[in-house]
Amino acid sequence: MPSTDLTSAHAFAELAGRLADLETVADVAETVCTAAAPLIGGGSVGLVLYEQRRFRLAGADDAVLAAAIDRQLVATEGPALDAARASAPVFADLTTTPLWSRWTPSACALGWRRWLSLPLMSRDQWCLGVLEVAGRTAAELGTAQIEQARVLAEHVAVAIDAARIRQTLLVAQIAQETVGQAVGILMERLDLTAEQAIGFLRRYSQEQHLKLRDVAAGLIATRKLPDPTGSR
């Protein structure tokens, strides 16, 4: 029989495979929150994602954990935000920590004692979000669980980043076709190369303080460049 150490590695590999087959970031978040806790061997698991310049609770396997995470976002302080800011793990015993004077008492009141926030890094080394692991007792989130949670966080970061890249590329297909049509119209009308037409559109959108996408959509719909006065 293989050693027990490999049993854990095998379970994480299976999870990584499952996550890689999912389509969207939301699917990955849901599966992590429903399936990941047993791999850590204790504690509860939640996920905070950084999307459109905001932190958002993406899920938790425990409603009381979701409440405590939510309070961090409301109080705008807490281990998740520190972990994201520093791109480094944050671990705290909430019964003794002097940190986060607004948030810590409320998390303790909800019954949480130990808290681990692990940043999820993208391929380009920016923070995608934070994996939150919390324990109601010291034993629920001890050294062994912290080690497993760190392994989990690496796999979760990979899966979320891969799903995010796929989503971005799918959105880009639609955007590129719209901008492409506008470029084609200008190429034909003004006898320009594609590069010249793209340059023309870019300059126009900058000068008029309009989004490139909007200029392109306007040109396609009306066959005219959007009104420079912005009166639409």
Place this chain on the structure above:
Amino acid sequence: MSVISSPADNSAARFAHLAVELHNLTGIEETVDVVVGFALQALNCSYAGLTVWASGSRPEIAAVTAPVVAEVFELQLGTETGPLVTTMHDRETVLIRDTESDHRWPEWAAKVSALGVRSVLDVPLLFGARHATTTGVLGLYSPEPDAFGPDDEAVAHILARHATVAIATTRHEANLAQAVDARKLVGQAMGILMERFDIDGDRAFAVLRRYSQDTNTKLRDVAQQLIDTRRLPRVNGPKP
């Protein structure tokens, strides 16, 4: 015993680092090179190789750590028989404890043992639902007989799983990036036709698609020709 299973370094952590490293690479070649390199470090093997096979095409040797691995592969791909071929078709692991006493593929085994390879472990790469037509094999080799124990087999399976994820993800991303580029070109060609004939996007797309079908040319290529020449390609073939 595998190096990786020593308690001093946790194998789950090492595989997690590998998964991150593989994700950070964007090319297939680098990906498979890292996989076979990891095999050499983590397993009791002297050589490793990886083949990937998409249905409808020939199996391809994606990476080898030594020329002898390519020879072991070629010996099987030529005759379409051997443990690698069996692993690929049956999608099951094949372990050969000693090529000098193997009876399943005696001809192949004799040649391989003459190359100095005694132990062979072939592990399938099982791609998920989206890639059901693709498979691959991670091949591990040792000049020692009976080199691979249960831990090596377990490590090889875990490595194969991560390799599968990394290869599938890399391919999918590359395909999507190509699609983005194609959509840009098709959009430009549509715009040219929309302006020229004063038609809407749907009709412009229908014109491009008809030319694509009539000339049996990819839509992307029809678009590229129109952009380059400002003319629609001639229709030479018979009309449907």
